[in-house]
Amino acid sequence: MADRHATGEALRLVEVSKTYGTQANPVHALRRASLALPAGTFTAVMGPSGSGKSTLLHCAAGLDEPTSGRVLVDGTELVHGSETAMTKFRRSRIGFVFQQFNLLPTLTVWQNTTLPLRLAGQKIDTGFVRDVLDRTWLGDRVDHLPAELSGGQQQRVAIARALVTRPNLIFADEPTGALDTRSAREVLAMLAEAVHTLGQTVVMVTHDPVAAAFADSVVFLADGQIVDRLDRPDAKTVAERLTHLGEPSPAVAVGE
Ligand SMILES: Nc1ncnc2c1ncn2[C@@H]1O[C@H](COP(=O)(O)OP(=O)(O)OP(=O)(O)O)[C@@H](O)[C@H]1O
Numbered sequence: 734m735a736d737r738h739a740t741g742e743a744l745r746l747v748e749v750s751k752t753y754g755t756q757a758n759p760v761h762a763l764r765r766a767s768l769a770l771p772a773g774t775f776t777a778v779m780g781p782s783g784s785g786k787s788t789l790l791h792c793a794a795g796l797d798e799p800t801s802g803r804v805l806v807d808g809t810e811l812v813h814g815s816e817t818a819m820t821k822f823r824r825s826r827i828g829f830v831f832q833q834f835n836l837l838p839t840l841t842v843w844q845n846t847t848l849p850l851r852l853a854g855q856k857i858d859t860g861f862v863r864d865v866l867d868r869t870w871l872g873d874r875v876d877h878l879p880a881e882l883s884g885g886q887q888q889r890v891a892i893a894r895a896l897v898t899r900p901n902l903i904f905a906d907e908p909t910g911a912l913d914t915r916s917a918r919e920v921l922a923m924l925a926e927a928v929h930t931l932g933q934t935v936v937m938v939t940h941d942p943v944a945a946a947f948a949d950s951v952v953f954l955a956d957g958q959i960v961d962r963l964d965r966p967d968a969k970t971v972a973e974r975l976t977h978l979g980e981p982s983p984a985v986a987v988g989e
Pocket residue numbers: 753754760761762780781782783784785786787788789
């Protein structure tokens with residue numbers, strides 16, 4: 734498979750806020766979150782339940798409209814005008830991987846993988862799809878139905894499905910949440926390979942410090958704000974940072 738040379742910035746969030754609820758009873762899911770991710774990087778998003786991880790992912794992917802702030806994908810600002818235009822934008826630029834795989838049960842591995850291309854009316858590059866499926870180690874299972882595969886194998890098909898449109902960005906929401914340790918490692922290795930070999934950009938929400946350690950960096954959210962960042966993470970440091978999220982740093986405490 735031809736490697737893509739990743740250049741530039743894949744995603745930028747500028748002071749993105751998202752408020753749900755009513756004016757009298759607002760829920761501030763995101764508060765002025767700013768983030769810039771270079772193309773060809775693997776970023777994990779972590780934080781306690783309710784800290785705004787899914788909201789950040791949905792705003793970044795154009796699935797949800799921020800209350801204020803700007804989102805740029807590959808330098809292009811997302812404008813929530815017509816839903817048709819936004820759907821077209823997502824189909825061509827963005828891939829998704831979900832916790833529950835979301836494969837269609839009556840379609841084979843091959844049909845599931847090529848579905849986004851057919852939905853977008855794009856020609857199917859059979860050689861490229863085969864290459865992508867070979868990376869799932871499921872090249873010989875293309876005629877099988879999802880129910881005939883393990884959870885880890887199904888998730889690898891879901892990643893292949895996300896890769897075939899050659900998106901700029903892949904968003905993964907707890908992709909290993911439903912998997913055993915070994916399958917989780919295989920899925921994470923595949924995501925990391927998509928980044929380091931194909932030049933993909935992956936943003937992954939996870940609760941698991943071991944999963945986060947596969948990423949190049951971790952962004953920590955607390956109460957809707959990006960409060961910390963860790964480059965070249967290891968599981969132990971990630972777990973420690975999670976425990977102390979939102980606490981003032983020792984330097985600040987000493988200076989008070
Ligand atoms: N559609 C909605 N309407 C009202 N409140 C919402 C909506 N979606 C999210 N929220 C609220 O926004 C806050 C952030 O939610 P979000 O789902 O982004 O958190 P999270 O970090 O992904 O949580 P978890 O780890 O539990 O999935 C929470 O207080 C949540 O209740």
